[in-house]
Amino acid sequence: MRRASSRLARGVTGPVGRVVLCVVVLVAAAGVAWASQGWRPGGRPDLATALDSVPSNALTFSFTDWAQVRDVFPSDASDGGRLALAASTRDVSTRSVLASTAEGLQKAFGWSVDDLRWEAFSQSAESSVVVTRFEDDLSMTTVQEGLQTSGYTREGDTWTADATDLRAAQVSDLLATVRLYPRQRLLVASDLASAVRAADRVHDGRSRSLASFRPVAETTQALAGATSIFVQRGVLGCSSSEVSDPDDLDAASAALQRVGDLEPYTASGRALSDTGQEGFGGQRLQLAMTFSDPDLARRQLPVREALTSGQFIGRTGQVRDTLRLRSATTQGSTLSLDFDHDPDTDTFMSGSGAALFASC
Numbered sequence: 144m145r146r147a148s149s150r151l152a153r154g155v156t157g158p159v160g161r162v163v164l165c166v167v168v169l170v171a172a173a174g175v176a177w178a179s180q181g182w183r184p185g186g187r188p189d190l191a192t193a194l195d196s197v198p199s200n201a202l203t204f205s206f207t208d209w210a211q212v213r214d215v216f217p218s219d220a221s222d223g224g225r226l227a228l229a230a231s232t233r234d235v236s237t238r239s240v241l242a243s244t245a246e247g248l249q250k251a252f253g254w255s256v257d258d259l260r261w262e263a264f265s266q267s268a269e270s271s272v273v274v275t276r277f278e279d280d281l282s283m284t285t286v287q288e289g290l291q292t293s294g295y296t297r298e299g300d301t302w303t304a305d306a307t308d309l310r311a312a313q314v315s316d317l318l319a320t321v322r323l324y325p326r327q328r329l330l331v332a333s334d335l336a337s338a339v340r341a342a343d344r345v346h347d348g349r350s351r352s353l354a355s356f357r358p359v360a361e362t363t364q365a366l367a368g369a370t371s372i373f374v375q376r377g378v379l380g381c382s383s384s385e386v387s388d389p390d391d392l393d394a395a396s397a398a399l400q401r402v403g404d405l406e407p408y409t410a411s412g413r414a415l416s417d418t419g420q421e422g423f424g425g426q427r428l429q430l431a432m433t434f435s436d437p438d439l440a441r442r443q444l445p446v447r448e449a450l451t452s453g454q455f456i457g458r459t460g461q462v463r464d465t466l467r468l469r470s471a472t473t474q475g476s477t478l479s480l481d482f483d484h485d486p487d488t489d490t491f492m493s494g495s496g497a498a499l500f501a502s503c
Contacts, residue, residue, distance in 0.1 A: 189276065190367050193263035194360065196274040196329075197353040198345050201265035202379060203494075204353060204363065205238035206372040209259040210278070212236065215370070215419045224249070226257050233426070235371045235417050237492040240264050240273055240317075247313035252289035254281055265353065270338040275330045283325040290321060300324070306334065358410035358433040358476075365431035365477050369414030373494050380411030380432070383494050384501040386457040394456045395499055402449040405503040406439060408432040408478075413501070415484070415492050423467055426484040428491055430501050433477045440473045447471070450500035451480060457497020458489060465489045 193206050216229045224246035230236035241248065241256050249255040256262070258281045263274035277286065293312065295302040300323045306316035322331035322339045324346065333339045344350040354360050359376055366372045375383065386395040399405065416427040432447075434440040448471040455462045466482040473479070480500065489496070 188367065189261045190363065190372070191354070192276070193261060193274055194354045194363055195352045196263060196342075196345065197265040197272055198267065198341060199351040199353055199355050200267045200269070201272065201353045202268065202376045203266045204359065204372075204374045205264040206363075207236060207239040207242075207262045207264075208370050209256055209261055211370040211416075213257065215417050224255070226255075233417050233486050234490040234492045235415055237490070238264065238371050238373050240271075241275070244313075244315050247315075251293045251309075251312045251314045253285055254289060270333070270335060270341075272338065272342060273332070277328045277330070279328070281328075283323070283328060286323065286330065287325075295321065301336075301339065303336070356410075358408075361475065361477050362410040362412045362431045362433045365433075365474070365479050366412050366414035366429055369416045369427075369429060371492055372412060372414045373492060374410060374412035375494070376410055378407045378503060380494075380501060381407060381503040384496070384498040386497045386499055386502070388457060388497070391457045391497070394454060398450060398453075398456060398499065403446040405446060405499075406434065406443055407503045408434050409476075411501065413491060413494070417486070421485075421487065423483040423485050425486045427469075428466060428482045428484040430480040430482075430498075431477055432479075432501070435476065437473070437476050440476050440478045444471055444473055444478055447478065447480065447500045451482075455497075456499050 189208070190206055194204065197204055212230050212235055213226065215235075216226065227236055227239075227242040227245040231242060236242040239256070239262055241259070241262055245255045254277070258278055260276045260278050265272045277283070290302045291297070293304065293314075294308050295304045302321040302323070304319055306319050309316045309318060317334045318332040319334045320332060320336045320339050322343065323329070324331070331339050331342055341350070345352050356376070359374055363372065363374050366374070386392060411432045412430070414429045414431075418425055432440075432443070434443065448468070451466065451468045451471070452462055455465060458465070465488040466484055469481040469483055471478075471480050484491075491498070
């Protein structure tokens with residue numbers, strides 16, 4: 144952000160537009176090592192598999208680790224809508240597009256977010272994609288029977304339903320076309336059959352995944368292990384986090400005059416982890432920004448670190464009332480800011496709202 148008053152075109156920050164439940168697996172991860180997240184049975188981290196399941200034209204990528212959500216919240220909250228509600232109050236299910244339909248999914252299909260290991264969601268200029276991986280204790284036969292009893296018509300591993308019938312059953316018509324990959328325990332659904340076919344090409348290795356775009360892969364790797372992750376390609380994160388209120392622009396300009404210019408990045412992301420506790424021991428918020436080269440990342444580090452203290456420009460109070468910096472580091476071309484966060488203060492996983500140290 145060279146000038147606090149500069150305005151970039153607003154990027155897509157929330158689950159809007161045509162949503163696709165898409166599942167794709169095992170495309171090469173552009174040489175990125177996923178050492179920071181533990182390896183699951185099956186040989187790859189879930190996050191790496193999820194990123195490899197998203198088509199390469201995606202502009203945004205979201206990941207919700209439902210297994211972690213269940214670990215954090217009490218067992219009496221861990222079913223369908225109650226789990227989703229508990230997670231939403233702490234901002235850890237904000238990036239999920241299935242959480243709001245949890246009760247409808249349970250009634251219509253016999254499974255819900257409580258039966259998912261993870262969920263990923265992406266948006267391109269043309270469509271949206273959601274990737275879901277079922278937990279091992281849910282039978283894929285149960286999944287298939289749920290589709291059949293809900294009125295879906297089957298052709299191979301693709302199932303279709305009438306959007307009107309879905310709405311009557313309180314299920315989103317975004318699930319009008321469903322594709323299952325039983326051996327991988329994956330599900331694909333969309334209101335666009337063409338989007339499901341496009342996702343299938345990624346699954347088969349005929350099209351490249353988002354992991355082939357190295358800035359996104361590096362940004363995502365820096366956030367690995369978190370409960371909720373949101374990554375934006377290009378400078379979408381700049382406009383999402385800019386200070387736009389006219390009353391705050393003078394303060395933003397003065398701050399940048401003191402610390403230096405904010406340069407644009409090639410990808411950016413944020414991630415939230417939750418302990419279930421209150422206060423600043425409750426959550427960890429991470430921000431990651433990948434620049435065009437390591438030198439630029441190192442030059443940006445002191446500028447962005449300096450903006451993490453003092454007045455929270457564009458929000459209320461001081462930064463330390465909401466976030467307390469744990470570390471500011473660079474690895475290669477990626478800059479990371481790691482905070483303790485009080486969950487009873489501001490929320491950040493919507494991807495919108497002023498945060499000058501994450502803007503440009």
